[in-house]
Structures are given as C-alpha cells and as structure tokens.
Amino acid sequence: MGLPDLRAVRETVFVREQGVPLALEWDELDPHCHHVIARDGNGNPIGTGRLTPDRSIGRMAVLAEWRGRGVGDALLRALIDRGRDLGWPELSLHAQVQAIGFYARHGFLPHGERFQEAGIEHQAMRALLDADNPVGSRAAAIAAALGVIGSARRQLTIYSRELDPGLLDAPEVLEALRRFAVGQGETRILLHDPATPQRTLSPLITLSQRLPSMFAFRAIEEPGDQSYPSAYLANDRGGYYFRPLAGRLEGETCLHAPARARQLKTTFDAVWERSRPCTEYRALGI
Structure with a gap:
C-alpha cells in the first residue's frame, strides 16, 4: 500500500x-x-x-x-x-x-x-x-441504542416501561428507527405503562402510526410480568443494550453477543404472547 x-x-x-x-x-x-x-x-x-x-x-x-x-x-x-x-x-x-x-x-x-x-x-x-461495554451516560445510552438498531437485520425488540423518555424520543434514535422501518425492519415493543406515552404524545407513537405495518406494541398485564424491573433492546444479529433498572439509562451493551441476545429475545417472546395489543395507539382510519 x-x-x-x-x-x-x-x-x-x-x-x-x-x-x-x-x-x-x-x-x-x-x-x-x-x-x-x-x-x-x-x-x-x-x-x-x-x-x-x-x-x-x-x-x-x-x-x-x-x-x-x-x-x-x-x-x-x-x-x-x-x-x-x-x-x-x-x-x-x-x-x-x-x-x-x-x-x-x-x-x-x-x-x-x-x-x-x-x-x-x-x-x-x-x-x-466482543465484550460487554458499560453504559453510564445519556450520550452513551443513545449510542448504544443506535448500535443495536443500526446493526439489526430484520427484527428489533424493545422492552420498556413507558417508551423511555430521554432515549427513545431522542431525534437520532427516532431517525434510526425510521430508517430501519423504511428498510422493512419490524420493531416489536412491550410496555408496562402504555397510557403515559400516549398522554405525553410520544413521538415514537407518531412514527409508528406513519409506518403501522413495521411497528407493533403490546401492553404487559400479568402481575408477574409487571414486576420485571429491567428494560432492553435486542436485535436479530446478536446485539443488545440491557438496563438492570428500567428507570435508569445505566447498563451494558454489546453488538456481538448472540447467546445473550437470544436469551433476551426468548424472555421477550414469552411475555409478548400473553400481553394485549395496544389498539389505542392506532391512528384514526388504520
């Protein structure tokens, strides 16, 4: 060279x-x-x-x-x-x-x-x-989310309490989710509290109403599931960002951890099956 x-x-x-x-x-x-x-x-x-x-x-x-x-x-x-x-x-x-x-x-x-x-x-x-990277600030949390979203192939799962203000409403994260959806990527989101983001006009709900076939929301209702304290994003290429306490952004992320990403996806899928669709998020006429 x-x-x-x-x-x-x-x-x-x-x-x-x-x-x-x-x-x-x-x-x-x-x-x-x-x-x-x-x-x-x-x-x-x-x-x-x-x-x-x-x-x-x-x-x-x-x-x-x-x-x-x-x-x-x-x-x-x-x-x-x-x-x-x-x-x-x-x-x-x-x-x-x-x-x-x-x-x-x-x-x-x-x-x-x-x-x-x-x-x-x-x-x-x-x-x-190829190791867990600690996330200790909002800037790092946004970067971790961008990494998981940007490296996803076709499916992204998000487990959240109320659509994580300060993270999932960050403009760069919303743009990454929009690009993923436009590229035919499917995002599934589980929520503990669907009413709060609806009341506060979360921009992610607005985005999902523009691309309804690419976003799906379900509300967690089982008492045992409601007691789960954590939150996470995981994708279908071995990437994840996990927060032990859902109310905080501190956690860990890795884009090359297929076993951990599969574990989170398995947990997510089990709760998804017993949760209800958030029909209240549908735009009028959809």
Missing part, C-alpha cells in the same frame, strides 16, 4: 475539503500504523483508515462521491477485525461530531467532553471488542 494512494484520499478529504493544515494531516505515527484502503473497480483509491500502535482508529476518509455506499462501514469493519487479530481487547477513536452515529453503529460509545482537533469538534469514543 503506497503513500500516493493514502495521499490521494486523505489530502482530498481532510486538507482540501475540510481545511485541515497539511502539516497536521501527516504525523510520525503513519509509518507505524496498520492502514486499510478501499478501491473502486478500476483500482483507484476511494477510502482509507488507519490503526495506530496505541490501539486507536483514525484518519477515516471516503471520497465524497463514494459516501453513503457502505465504503466507510467496510473500512471500519476491517480495522476492527485487525484489532481482534492482534488480540487487542479495546479500540478507541476521535470521531468528528457528525460521525458519532456512524461509529455507534459499530459498537463505539462516547466518553468525556467534546473537544476541538484541527479546528473541528470531536468526541472521544471507545469499544471493548
């Missing part, structure tokens, strides 16, 4: 497009990094990224005409897999703020305050590879 290929992408994106000074773009770490590069059908470089000796992902860049086509996802997966091959238990990165959701879909959670780097606002993020 030659330096000209790296320059073709990184200087186009970072220096000419984003205005990063050339002197800051290239550093003493580059010769010691693991680099990945994406090419088009003609072999031209279109994207790149690197993994530094201090176990940090960086210099993620994709040419403008190739964005939104899965190139960045492929690059990031390759870097994460390289970290696994090296036996590293954790990876970190500095995400440009507008890219937080992209990294969250791959299991990275924000930590610390935002900061300026090369004149651009950034957020530190990290991920434990």
Whole structure:
C-alpha cells in the first residue's frame, strides 16, 4: 500500500475539503500504523483508515462521491477485525461530531467532553471488542441504542416501561428507527405503562402510526410480568443494550453477543404472547 494512494484520499478529504493544515494531516505515527484502503473497480483509491500502535482508529476518509455506499462501514469493519487479530481487547477513536452515529453503529460509545482537533469538534469514543461495554451516560445510552438498531437485520425488540423518555424520543434514535422501518425492519415493543406515552404524545407513537405495518406494541398485564424491573433492546444479529433498572439509562451493551441476545429475545417472546395489543395507539382510519 503506497503513500500516493493514502495521499490521494486523505489530502482530498481532510486538507482540501475540510481545511485541515497539511502539516497536521501527516504525523510520525503513519509509518507505524496498520492502514486499510478501499478501491473502486478500476483500482483507484476511494477510502482509507488507519490503526495506530496505541490501539486507536483514525484518519477515516471516503471520497465524497463514494459516501453513503457502505465504503466507510467496510473500512471500519476491517480495522476492527485487525484489532481482534492482534488480540487487542479495546479500540478507541476521535470521531468528528457528525460521525458519532456512524461509529455507534459499530459498537463505539462516547466518553468525556467534546473537544476541538484541527479546528473541528470531536468526541472521544471507545469499544471493548466482543465484550460487554458499560453504559453510564445519556450520550452513551443513545449510542448504544443506535448500535443495536443500526446493526439489526430484520427484527428489533424493545422492552420498556413507558417508551423511555430521554432515549427513545431522542431525534437520532427516532431517525434510526425510521430508517430501519423504511428498510422493512419490524420493531416489536412491550410496555408496562402504555397510557403515559400516549398522554405525553410520544413521538415514537407518531412514527409508528406513519409506518403501522413495521411497528407493533403490546401492553404487559400479568402481575408477574409487571414486576420485571429491567428494560432492553435486542436485535436479530446478536446485539443488545440491557438496563438492570428500567428507570435508569445505566447498563451494558454489546453488538456481538448472540447467546445473550437470544436469551433476551426468548424472555421477550414469552411475555409478548400473553400481553394485549395496544389498539389505542392506532391512528384514526388504520
């Protein structure tokens, strides 16, 4: 992998497009990094990224005409897999703020305050590879939800008390649920208290009324089920975000835990079968 290929992408994106000074773009770490590069059908470089000796992902860049086509996802997966091959238990990165959701879909959670780097606002993020990642803040909770939703294939299950204000009404989470539904993903939601989100005009109910075939709600009525203290999201690709106490956002998440995700899904399905449909959530005329 030659330096000209790296320059073709990184200087186009970072220096000419984003205005990063050339002197800051290239550093003493580059010769010691693991680099990945994406090419088009003609072999031209279109994207790149690197993994530094201090176990940090960086210099993620994709040419403008190739964005939104899965190139960045492929690059990031390759870097994460390289970290696994090296036996590293954790990876970190500095995400440009507008890219937080992209990294969250791959299991990275924000930590610390935002900061300026090369004149651009950034957020530190990290991920434990194939292990439970602790969730300790609202920002991390939103990222965990984005990860579970964004990595789902066709089915998502949500076990909640009252549609989790502060989490399931966050704009970025609602947008992720909308994209999942538009892509023909089915979301099933179990609720302890369906009346409160209806009374407070939860935006998730409004979204479900626009896409009624992709969302289903049921209300938990059995006394034994009502005593369950926890809440969670789980998907059909081994991802989950579990909160021991439903009234708090603290918990744990992992996008590569199929046994745990199946366990949560089994619990969910049993309660789903004995709960009632929330017909009160249907829009008029549906």
